[in-house]
Amino acid sequence: GFFNRFAFNRLAFLAMQFAWLYAYENAWISLPFFDAPLNDAAYYSLATLLLWSVMLICVLFSGLHWWRTMQSFSASVFISLIMLLVIDRFSATLAHFDALLSGLFLVWIWHLLRDSHRMAYLDDLTQLHGRRALNEKLLALPKRYVIAMVDVDHFKKFNDTYGHNMGDLVLQSVAKVLSQVSNGGKVFRYGGEEFTLVFTHKNLPQVQATLEDLKEAIEATQIWV
Numbered sequence: 001g002f003f004n005r006f007a008f009n010r011l012a013f014l015a016m017q018f019a020w021l022y023a024y025e026n027a028w029i030s031l032p033f034f035d036a037p038l039n040d041a042a043y044y045s046l047a048t049l050l051l052w053s054v055m056l057i058c059v060l061f062s063g064l065h066w067w068r069t070m071q072s073f074s075a076s077v078f079i080s081l082i083m084l085l086v087i088d089r090f091s092a093t094l095a096h097f098d099a100l101l102s103g104l105f106l107v108w109i110w111h112l113l114r115d116s117h118r119m120a121y122l123d124d125l126t127q128l129h130g131r132r133a134l135n136e137k138l139l140a141l142p143k144r145y146v147i148a149m150v151d152v153d154h155f156k157k158f159n160d161t162y163g164h165n166m167g168d169l170v171l172q173s174v175a176k177v178l179s180q181v182s183n184g185g186k187v188f189r190y191g192g193e194e195f196t197l198v199f200t201h202k203n204l205p206q207v208q209a210t211l212e213d214l215k216e217a218i219e220a221t222q223i224w225v
Contacts, residue, residue, distance in 0.1 A: 055085070072118075076111040080104055123189040125168060126175035134188040134196055146202050148211055150178065152193035169223050177217045183210040 023029050059081045066074035087100045123130040152174060159167040171193060178187040178195055185207065188196045197214075199207045 059085070072111045072114040076107050079107050083107075126172055126189050128175050128179060128187055128189045128195070130189055131191060134190065134198075137186070137188070137198055141198075142200055144201050144203060146197075146199040146204055146207050148197040148199075148207070149190070150174075150195040150197060150214075155193040166223075173221050173223055174218055177221055178214060180217075181210065181214060183207055185210065 020029075059078070062074065062078040062081055066078045083100055083104050087097060087104075121129055121133040152170065155167065155170070158170065174193075175187070175189065175195070178197065181187055181197060183199065183206070184202065185197050185199045188198070190196045197211070199210075
């Protein structure tokens with residue numbers, strides 16, 4: 001909904017960005033250190049060096065965050081910072097400026113498409129492919145395939161005894177083990193404590209050992225809190 005502090009914070013943030021850009025465009029504020037030639041030491045003061053240091057630190061940390069998380073949002077922020085610096089320092093003509101801004105726009109379009117795909121096809125809790133992805137997989141099955149349904153025994157009793165937070169940890173641990181399936185298998189979260197393994201171009205004798213290994217790995221898994 002719109003009537004909560006989270007929505008207000010987002011709207012305030014967008015309003016702040018719009019006000020800043022409007023003020024900058026109308027020259028109500030100025031950032032002269034951006035206009036200083038990089039090869040002219042006379043333009044550099046302590047304040048200018050500090051501002052450039054802040055800019056470079058932001059670029060560095062955004063790059064490290066993207067490297068550690070591999071998230072599309074982190075990648076988009078990192079690329080945007082790099083491109084904005086390139087636009088400011090190296091765009092010689094209006095055509096260069098327009099091309100770089102168009103590229104920046106396409107980067108964020110890519111992020112929105114990727115994030116929409118993730119929300120539609122990935123399960124938030126386990127980060128496995130969800131029911132929608134499974135349905136599409138089933139529509140494209142070859143003539144030979146094996147489907148294995150995985151169900152966590154006594155999960156409701158475990159939830160009632162230790163709480164839903166511990167239950168979520170159990171599902172995440174089981175999902176982590178199942179995601180390491182070999183032999184060409186692909187794992188999906190079917191719903192609740194149920195998972196589905198799909199092996200294409202396989203028959204049952206070819207995957208029985210793989211399924212037994214997964215069962216033993218899940219049995220041996222310990223959860224630490």
